[in-house]
Amino acid sequence: MEPTLNPDPALISALRRDLAAAGYRADAVRSLWGPVADTAVGHGLHGPALAALAPRSDALAALARLLYLGVATDRAAVARALPMLGAQGLVDLGFARIDGDAVAPTVLVRPQDVAGAPDDAEWWIASDLDEAALGGPLPTGHVLGVGGASLTLAGLQLTTPAGRVLDVGTGCGIQALRAHLALRTQPAPPMIVTTDVSPRALEFTRINALLNEVEGIDTRRGSLFEPVAGEQFDRVVSNPPFVITPRVAGVPEYEYRDAGYAGDDLVAAFVSGVGAVLAPGGTAQLLGNWEYRAGQDGLQRVREWVAASPVPLEAWVIERERLDPLAYAELWVRDGGTAPGTAGYGALVDAWLADFAAREVDAVGFGYLLLRRPASAIPALARYERITHPLPEDGALGAHLGAALAAFDALEQVDDAALAAARTIVADDVTEARHHLPGAEAPSVIELRQGGGLGRTLEVDPALAALVGASDGELTVGQLSDAIAELLEVDAAALRADLLPRVRELVFIGMLRLA
Known part of the structure; x- marks a missing residue:
């Protein structure tokens, strides 16, 4: 059993000052062991990094060994690396044990880049030891650090103003920190409420808020929306425990990924309940899985969840990937620290496959859900799409999603006549590619490519190009359409009727903007 965490402000302040003095930042740590070792660390392999650290005795190397990799470190080296906190202070925080002449960490504290954040913002994030540090499967009460899904959702968070924010299933608190950072320049700081069923997760959230000098985060224990019943929020974010897990004996129920629901019922419950805690015009953003059952499209299941919400909701759902049952089972068995070829691996995979077979599951989709409670009674936005290509690497889609929502709302107020009278400007990140058959003068394919945002590539015809x-x-959409019709020698009214809805789409996705 791990030591009880102690979010003592004075001790955490001393730790923060020691980490800063040692230059314990993400880029500095990566430079300690180099790109190959850094990739290995990402794969749960610490050998190359430890080999690179072996000849070093400086404070940064000691912290990287102790708090990044989770390896027991000489007590004298820890004392030199943490002159204000000391080894005993680390123990008092519940972050380590003294084991003879060594300090054995029980918590990781890792520096974390913040993609797309202003001023090169960076956090220190405390969490439980990972499977590489533990050398085996994770305990079921494990509190996860910052993983790929956490970073994805952090980058998706809208940057538009919000007075009250709710982070459901907060874990180590990364989404609450990201929300605070995104909204820190608005006139009044946001009130942020975090919820989780795990008391240890809420302790980590409090610790990470203190460690990064973030105030105004309220932590509450409970499942989904129970701790905030009767309240409303402008923004809800959640990386919920959506992993589909067999409800049979012998399959570990990890709190950080499994909420005890069957199949994809957890995401369905979130969609059903979130409308009640959203203020009119409020938005919810989450990650989730959905099942493809007996040939039924998974996105259609999500559409049905949204339609069944007691509170009308608008939805923009993007499926990023789809896995077959075997690939899904192996992914999450390995995630729990049970490797192929080890005892229990086959039995766990079999349990997943039997569970899927019982519901006739053909595949599992993963993606992003953006839900909005419309200010009016009638939802207008209902967009369900698949975007499986790699996204631009800036890591911050929140501003793009916010701009798309604003464009959608603006277009809702514009009929076709008004759109034809509007002027449009092509976005700076849009390029055009033309593909010709050998010897052909006219292109066989014309593509518009988006360099930012969701990195879309659209095949278009010569008129839209x-x-x-x-x-x-300079010219209105109608004037451009009429000129193109004359050039192509086609009916002007028919071309305008064809182009206008496609112009709306280009404005929504950010390839065009209204002047």
């Missing part, structure tokens, strides 16, 4: 190419804000 010409309109986009001429969208410099």
Whole structure:
């Protein structure tokens, strides 16, 4: 059993000052062991990093060994690396044990880059030891650090103003920290409420808020929306424990990924309940899984959840990947620290496959859900799509999603006549590619490519390509359409009727903007 955490402000302040003095930052740690070892660490292999650290005795190397990799470190080296906190202070925080002349960590504290954040923001994030540090499967009460899914959701968070924010299933508190950072420049700081069923997770959230000098985060224990019943929020974010897990004996129920629901019922329950805690105009963003059952499309299941919400909701759902039952089972068995070829691996995979077979599950989708409670009674946005290509690497889609929502709302107020009278400007990140058959003068394929945002590539016809190419804000959409119709020798009214809905789409996805 791990030591009880002690979020003592004075001790955490001393730790923060020691980490800063040692230059314990993500780029500095990566430079200690180099790119190959850094990739190995990401794969749970610490050997190359430890080999690189072996000849070093400086404070940064000691902290990287102790708090990043979770390896017992000489007590004298720890004392030199943490002159204000000391080894005993680390023990008093519940972050380590003294084992003879060594300090054995029980908690990781890792520096974390913040993709897309201003001023090169960086956090220190405390969490439980991972499977590489433990040398085996994780305990079921494990509190996860910052993983790929956490970073994905952090990058998706909207940056538009919000007075009250709710982080459901907060874990180590990364989404609450990201929300605070995204909204720190608004006139009044946001009130952020975090919930989790795990008392240890809430302790880590409090610790990480103190460690990063973030105030105004309220932690509450409970499942989903129970701790905030009767309250409303402008923004809800959640990386919920959505992993589909067999409900049979012998399968570990990890709190950080499994909420005790069957199949994809956890995500369905979130969609059903979130409308009640959203203020009119409020948005919810989460990650989730959904099942493809007996040939039924998984996105159609999500559509049905949204339609069944007691509170009307708008939805923009993006499926990023789809796994077959075997690939899904192996992914999450390995995630729990049970490797192929080890005792119990086959039995766990079999349990997953039997569970899927009982519900006739053909595949499992994963993606992003953006839900909004419309200010009016009638939802207008209902978009369900698959985007499986790699996304631009800036890691911050929140501003793009916010701009798309604003464009959607603006377009809802514009009929076709008004759109034809509007002027459009092509986005700076849009390029055009033309593909020709050998010897052919006319292109066989014309593509518009988006360098930012969701990195879309659209195949377009010559008429739409010409309109986009001429969208410099000088002529109206109607004027451009009529000129293109004359050039192509086609009916002007028919071309306009064809182009206008596609212009709406290009404005929504950010390839065009209204001047």
